[in-house]
Amino acid sequence: MTVTTHIPSRTSLPLTLWRDSNVIQKAAALIGLALVLMALLAPLIAPFDPLAQSLISRLRPPLGFERYKDGFYLGTDELGRDVLSRSLHGLQLTLGLALAGATIGLLIGGTLGLFAGLRRGWAEDAIMAAVDLQIAVPFTLLALLILALFGSSLTVMICVLGIAGWEQYARIVRAEVRKITELPFIEAARASGGGQRYIALTHVLPNIVSPLVVQFTLSLSNIVILESTLSFLGLGVQPPTATLGSMVGYGRDYMPTAPWMVIAPAVLIILVTFSVQILGDWLRDRADVRLRDR
Amino acid sequence: MKTLLMTTAATLLAGSALAQSITVGAANISDYLDPGRDHSNVGSQFYYNSFDTLIDRDHSKLEPEWVPALATEWKLVDDTTMELKLREGVKFHNGEDMTADDVVFSLNRMYQATFAPYVVRSKDRLANFAEAVKIDDYTVQIKVERPEPLWETLVSLQQVMIIPEDYTKALSGDPEVAEDGDFEAFSLAPVGTGPYAISEFVPGQKVVYSRFDEFWGDRAPLEQATVIRIPETASRITALKTGEADIVTNIAPDQLDLINADPNLKTEGSATALFHVMIMNVNHPNLVDPKIRQAMSMAIDRDLLNEALWLGKAIVPSTHTMKEMGELHMPELNTFEYNPEKARELLAESSYDGEEIVFDAYPVYYTNGVLAAQAITEMWAEVGIKGRVNVTETWTGASPDLMARSWSNPMYFADPFGSFGVMWAPNGPSEGSGRFNTDAEYAAIWERFRFSKDIEERKAAYAELMDRIKQDPPVLPLYRPFESWGMNKGIDWAPQPGHIPYVLDFRAGAIALADS
């Protein structure tokens, strides 16, 4: 999308991107696409209601094993719910939460970073002090404490994921803004009487879009892992609703007896983070904005 | 590599067998050890090995059979006074002799409590006990306010186990005075008269028992028993397999087959003397109509829960009663039933209008707790109640917003007073938390139940209380959970029927190790 500014030919962008990618990147793109489709279509393709219990057919193994229950291809969980249907809906919720979290982080961090970069002075000092504060405490630990203290609900979870990466955006945006505002064409715009907001919207914003897109993609996989970790520890979304992490978390007691409860969601988590990582890295290389490992 | 690793594992195993020592992997370990202030399910695991009461019971029997412990004989001198002769030559783990002073100190710290945690603990069960008085070095008298029908029961409670006076008082501040700080320090360095001294205690992590050679009774069968915390179920079972633990606690029924399938391992279990219950807030605006709460209760197929989650090994009660209660075991009462049709009818007659009813549950505290909560809301849906599970570590039982939640009613001692009684007394913890109401009539029935000398009168009063509960239900006992322990086949141990729930009893006669 917005990476176009750096791509020489605008005519067939997806095709160009595809041609320029290696095997791993192609695989990651396909897996990512498949995962997104599965998540979007979960209500249609899931064979059962993910919440429908059947206490008399608990802990049934997947297709091909003894005691398999017809139609429950990946087996059933400790309340007799369909593992496949729960995994698909869990994937949907996990991706949804990650997107919501990353977007909130982007909005908060981006706005504060822009503000800090343009305003300077005490506003910048205060914002950067908050950034330092956030860096001072390892975030997963902080998130755990917040959820343990304030209880877990969808709202709290989204907020926690939202503030998970804001300081990264703030730093990037501030740094980019400072760099850009020192460039001659901004000086020219300012000299010709352009206001602060005008400059921000017309000159600064378009130039920081690509680093933001890259950071957004990279942070997605971190957020997926964060959400999974929190849910694994039982501090995430409330049962009976499942995310991939909470399925692994609640299923872990059954690891030795019913590993299928854990394997499907665990594999999905790995596929999500793997493909998003590769795509993020690829975008970073393409965008070539010297963002490396900030 | 592999050989090396195997050798290590073998050494671990051999080490524990040779020394007559065992390692126990427990899901939880107390943060403090003081039998007086504790009545938690976690804590009750630990006291019996290291502390004695004046009167004990034969724990291998279900029916109470009182046996001498630190008191060798006891008699009632009048309606409100019991006189006890103390055993001579009893030593505390720190070498002090046990005398009447220690007994009076231990009892009065509860009977006339000033330390807040003792006050809280003694009020619900020891309110009738006025004081303990020293007659001579080996004779004490215990005085009660009103004639007491449950003398031996209440003298053999965990809360009135005997601790040393001089040692405790000297722990902080003035060595002549019992201050709060003394009791706080005691709970980190506990000393008793039992067959095992607590030689190491890391709060929340580890308890090490070492054989106490000067114990007055039968010699402890183990040289050492180390209880370590292994919070994860899968890790506990794995530790049993790798030989890192010889006994592990809190095994859910779903895992029993897995352990029993291993030729070196076995499981022991029993339906614990404790009810997992659902409590309902009678004062929540949406639940004021008793018909709604009756429907919530009747919609729950407890037998199905038992079959599915406990493999049929739990016990579903017809009323709030347990077989441990001897003559007061009253299974003939029919207070709670599964009747979905009736539930639907009641719901239709009631003021219920589809409001969401939230069921709060602790995440891991009760075995199968969250699963039962999810299954219960499904069962509610069957009769038209809209339920939602809220998993929270917060104790919501005292909140005015509480609607329903899981809780447990343990048997603190073998009498209905020790189970239903402690929790549902007038002005007790349930009423005090604002989710249960009593009136003058209830209080009057309660008085008859608590203090009547005549068993039949007590039974009649209890039946009346149960009827009140049925008409306006604040609670539904779901089942007595089947709790299991996994262990090495070389260990002969099983929970004893005469104990309160979860006690890890390693005294003579309770545990034996196979020769190796």
Next chain:
Amino acid sequence: MTLYILRTLLKMVLTLFAIITLVFFATRMSGSPLDTALGDGLAEEDRALMIEYFGLDRSIWYQYLAYLRGVLEGNFGLSFIERRPVADIVAERIWPTLQLLGSALALTLVVSVPLGVVAALWRDSWIGSAVMGLAFIGYAVPNFVIATFMVLIFAFSLNWLPVVGNGTPWHFIMPTIAMSGVLIAALTRFTRNAMLDVLGQDFMRTARAKGLPETVVILKHGLRNAGVTVLSVLGLQIAGMAAAGNVVVEAIFSWPGIGELLVSAAIMRDYPVLQFGVISVAFAVVVVNALTDIAYVVADPRIRMAKG
């Protein structure tokens, strides 16, 4: 220069003060110890008694000022539950955590620096792609997944490795690997990128032009210069990631460390333990941050200008 160092120190103190204040009020806003299992079944007047016992009956401002005074005197209070000084409790728990962190960082360094160098040198061949592919997979697998499956395979099924606590070196194997997975992936990438940056620099070309053997060029000039970047990354980001992964790994392996202590303190609302725990972790990070800042300035005074 001195002014800059003073400024950095002042900032550090202010950050810590802000953290103390935040933690103090956030914990108290979120509920009291009587809201957890500790208050399970207390009558109303008993609750009042216990609130007084915990010292929570005074006004929150009084409690806050009393706590601040305690902090200045080095007295962080008693745990509500264990009733012993929180410093003792945290001291008991921090050592096992540091041991595990140390062994995880050591493994990370040993594995990922060579991998990163290899990936940089053979950037365009299949070797480079394979290493980076592995790194991506390592990054993608959450440590709770690695830990859970390792326990199932190496302890439960094969009985090779112990799973409980930190008693012997064998106990370190699985937790260390579980903690290192993500770290190795991250550091391999940092190393690779740092090496790539260095390889393109003038001094490398100069070194090569001098006719030095390629190995010497890479090890002496390349790695040494890339190493500075790698170490600075290791100090901050990696340590943060490791501290985070700790909680999960400690829970699975019953490791008597600080992560689990903090989470259970939060759940039980054991305010004094929670406050001291968060403050110690934050203190460690803030000090490392400040030292890095100062070291940079000492090394390169231009940064002072840039930092404003």
